[in-house]
Amino acid sequence: GNSVTQMEGPVTLSEEAFLTINCTYTATGYPSLFWYVQYPGEGLQLLLKATKADDKGSNKGFEATYRKETTSFHLEKGSVQVSDSAVYFCALRSANAGKSTFGDGTTLTVKP
């Protein structure tokens, strides 16, 4: 079956620090990969996605590259802001899976 493993949190960084949140996956078939973000008191929203190997998803300064050889989709940002404090979920979806598979979420806190 499909599974997603995320770096355990919580992660605490100072403003302008470099961010990496690791995500690796196992999947049947050829999945699409996603990062969702959940700000306090809200539901999840799509941050970025990639649908094939070597694709790079990017949004709001965040980026992640679909690495088929290492089955990874690590999230990176060069300089985090306080407003990036949130919970980040890595997810995958295979064709005909009927549903997405989510990681356990990583809580990021950015301090001024």
Place this chain on the structure above:
Amino acid sequence: EADIYQTPRYLVIGTGKKITLECSQTMGHDKMYWYQQDPGMELHLIHYSYGVNSTEKGDLSSESTVSRIRTEHFPLTLESARPSHTSQYLCASSARDSRAETQYFGPGTRLLVL
């Protein structure tokens, strides 16, 4: 911005009461989902639907039930609430069953059963 709504946003209720959590979307999406979210933030799929009159149980066993009589509406019902049902419930929808589809989430209902 996603057009998916959940009501109520917060609910405090006594043990044994029947409750219905409402979820509506105005995007015409066929697929809809209910997730239960732990305090540790893990998401657990409890129900999903492919379309009208279709409902499926998710990965986590739940005492709740769902119905899908209209495309835009996917309510979740607990016949007799218990303290173990205390959690956050997130509703989501997506346009079609493809590997690239994005899920759109509502803001959630935070339920406390006393």
